[in-house]
Amino acid sequence: MSEHPSTAKELAIFLFCSTVYRLFSGALLVSLTWTILKQNDGDYLPLALAIFCSFIPAFITPMMIKRLSRHMTGRQMSSLFVLCLTGLALISGFSRNFTLGLLITNLFVWLMIMSLEASLDMWFTQLQRGMDETKVRRISGATTATSQAALMIGPLLAAGLMPILTGIGFSLVLSTGFLLVAGICYTRNGLPMDVREKPEVAAPARLPMTLFVPMVLIWPILGAFNFMLPVYVSNHGWTLFELGVLDAVFGLGMALIGVLVIIANTGRNLLVYLSALTALAVISTTMWWLMPDTLFLKALSLLILGMAFGGARVHIRVAIACRYSEAAVGLYVSKANALATPMLLLILSLQLAIIENAWLLPFLLVTLSVVLLLQTSATRFARGQTPVEAMGA
Template sequence: MNEKSAVTRNAAKELVMFLFCSTVYRLFSGALMVSLTWTILNQDEGGYLPLALAIFCSFIPAFITPAMIKRLSLRMNGRQMSSWFVLGLAGLALISGVSRDFTLGLLITNLFAWLMIMSLEASLDMWFAQIQRGMDETRVRRISGATTATSQAALMTGPLLAAGLMPILNGMGFSLVLSAGFFMVAAICFTRHSQPSAVQTTVEVTAATRLPLTLFVPMVLIWPILGAFNFMLPVYVASHGWALFELGVLDAVFGLGMALIGVLVIIANTGRNLTAYLSGLIALALIATLMWLLMPDNLLLKALSLLILGMAFGGARVHIRVAIACRYSEAAVGLYVSRANALATPVLLLILSLQLAMIDNAWLLPFLLVTLSVALLLQTSATRFARGPSSTAAVGA
């Protein structure tokens, strides 16, 4: 009995450590990425090509991360990997301050920062898998909900942190603050004697039902939508003579919309009527588009439009995760997600090219892509697919 209590206490301590480290990391990473985006945008007055190049290159690490994680997992567990990756971000934060006046240096820093962030997302999932091993499904769902809520809150606060501190501190001062924050997280989550790595098991990929295009295409569009949004937002802010504060606010409310729809999904139990749920998401996307197009250039109105768009986009992401998790094994999900991420890079290149060609209306593409994604999910095949879980063992996200 005492041994069981000790195990429970250790698991609780590990969970608290995970929540703290993952939340604070996302707070400072959100501040770092928005500061890099803003600094790159202001390198060439009136020139948006460096920003487009930075956003496109930020998705290149998606091809490198899986092989790197697989190799490192032979020697380290998720918590140890997370510590080293956060330490890498601490160094990159310093480099961003040193190279703040050099476009090439900022582009390279941005590329490696995204490599660390994508690797961290994988290592944090490994760490979470260690913590929840042996717990009942209900408790795992509650823990997963808590991590999602705290992480989204941190990602929303990060841009505001940058907006508040960058005008006060000089370029290097802000970089030192970020580096110190990352170093603190790395030191806290580092351990030499943590839980052993999860036992690797072979899971057979079942092919009972092919993934419909109406679901796969929205999966491909997730990262391009985020990339198109990250490009159009600073372009819009700069073209209207606004500053970093407005950029931080608009970026934050988009994330707030994604967090809000997550709460509503849990409260309303929307799985009972997927057609109504997806139709509601399309309505939100259309309302957001019309508001952005027709309303005056007022910060409050634009923020409300992006809040609604964030709800539509976040709702689509929730539906995609549920649809694939309830139908395929973990190995099959990983296969489809990796294929979608690989195709996302050329799609993003096409979208950024279109945005550069129609720079005055660059905002339109992310709005239209969110609407298209939800419309595809509403197709009968995707809706029926999500309702009926197969005999394949479902994996909790």
């Protein structure tokens, strides 16, 4: 397979687009979940329904990605999906006072977001082609740091703008941001897609289950977190400000671990790195369980949890990007998203059954993910001794 040189300019475009997209998507998502919750005060079923339905599009995503990857690169798909978010952000402003309208809008927003996550991973895979794995890990850390910083600011943006803008005004701000990203993706000349990668879409080499299961758990963890956090804030009589702060520090934790990955040479110390993530997950769970219910202590616990979760996502992205073609990565990510939907249904059902302890499940799932990745790191695959892509489909 030929290698495509990835320039600093292309990486800068990728960083900008992925960061700004996540800034405005974070604001859009938290505004949708908070509005749905407040319209049904005391009834958590609509919120649970909204979060579960958000993951139904995961069944459609694999087919979309597989079909589109025959004709488009990850960058081109990203432009198309962000353009769709531009329109959906506008629709969210008009449906602000209608729960059914918000639920339907939320459904399509998540369809675009899941498709975008797959296309961005494809774009990243294309950019890193031919690089050393340690360098790829640092680039992944940089993208994680900037993206999570954006997701951290997004909820605060919503908390700051929603009280002073009308529903239409807030949606116009979001649409402008999405349109900017879509335009830059569309007008830039990306790296060409090697047509010789296409046969790998049909039958890519298999991932180890200890790596694939954490991939499947990424969205259920986020869904469980998105459910438990508004419930916790509402139960304690807090406001959108506290929700924005707690959501933001979780993202800050993921950004912080990205910075640490850039600084540290984690490519040569995977066992130490993943053992540290396991320790962070255990510490955050213990803190949330035993510490008093103050904003500072809960925020500190979520900061640590965000570091563990973000570190796991960095490792997963590098492990697949260094061994699979762009199209195969998109297919695996979309398949993991599809399997995440029934998993999320089970998790949300459990959270509704133990509503007072709904916080427990996202903490335990993060811990399980990093433990599985630690197991994977002991194998030849995780250490990068045998590039899977070279083995053929």
